[in-house]
Amino acid sequence: MSGLGNKEIMAKNINKYMRKFDVDRKKLSSDLGISYTTVTDWIKGKTYPRIDKIEMLANYFGVSKSDLVEDSISSIETIYNQLIPDRQSKVYSFAQHQLDEQTRLQTNNKVIVMMPTKSTTVEIAGKLSAGGGTYNDKSCVETVEVGSTPSHYDLAFQVAGDSMYPTFEDGEVVFVKETNDVFNGQIGAVEINGEAFIKKMYLEDHKVRLVSLNTDVDENGDRLYPDFYSDDFDDLYIIGRVII
Structure with a gap:
């Protein structure tokens, strides 16, 4: 053991x-x-x-x-x-x-095991990139079936990419509370220059550092998803805090 x-x-x-x-x-x-x-x-x-x-x-x-x-x-x-x-x-x-x-x-x-299912229909407001950025087309709203939802949320998004794995998987539906109060170290949904992301966020001086949870590296030992920053030159809009 x-x-x-x-x-x-x-x-x-x-x-x-x-x-x-x-x-x-x-x-x-x-x-x-x-x-x-x-x-x-x-x-x-x-x-x-x-x-x-x-x-x-x-x-x-x-x-x-x-x-x-x-x-x-x-x-x-x-x-x-x-x-x-x-x-x-x-x-x-x-x-x-x-x-x-x-x-x-x-x-x-795939091996598929059939079990009794319970599902809830939710409206997806768009996609949040867990990679290099996803255009946030707010006019494209679709509905999907999910197993369960939080008791209180404002928006639902679908994750695109695996940079937030293992906490959030590609294609997973995440739920967001609309607020500007996303504190250091919390997971936020943010739009930068028209592209939407899901990232762990830190405020450093007058910049926002966006961090991926996936720590995989390439053959040279470099992170596949390094941190990046948004500053005063970017059009930054905080959509809200991701409910975990």
Whole structure:
């Protein structure tokens, strides 16, 4: 057994099987009929599922309950842990891209487990880029089905890109409270020169620093999504605070 606690082990194993079967938080929440917030707490290791929910998860993924509650370290992890940080970053980046490619190739052969679903229709006000910027066409409003919604929100957007992974996934619907009061370190929805972003925000002097949560690096060790700034020369509009 590693030094991980029960909640962290459970979170690690749920995430492993979500990746294996190409299931995101939204789909898992909808398929299980469990709130998006509860599922998010499980996969982030904030809470531990009750025994009946563990059995439900095991049936959903087609594994035993012990596969979810017990920790196991594979040989590749053993090798990885012996590498220096610079080499670990390169191995992780390569493995992540291999997994992404595999997932795309398996799209038409996914294992789908049918469960009772509950859904809510919400209006999408546009897209928030988790990458290089997305034009915010406010006239293009569409509706989508989601597993659950916060009790109070003003706008819903769809994430485009993976720079905010693992907290926010490409295609995920996020909910925003319209306000100018987005404090340092909070996740905000912001429009810069007509392009909309979802980023962690910091006010530094008279500039806003926008930070991505995805820490993947390229083969040279450089971040795929480095921080960037907006200053007085930009047309900056804070849409609001993303509800987590």
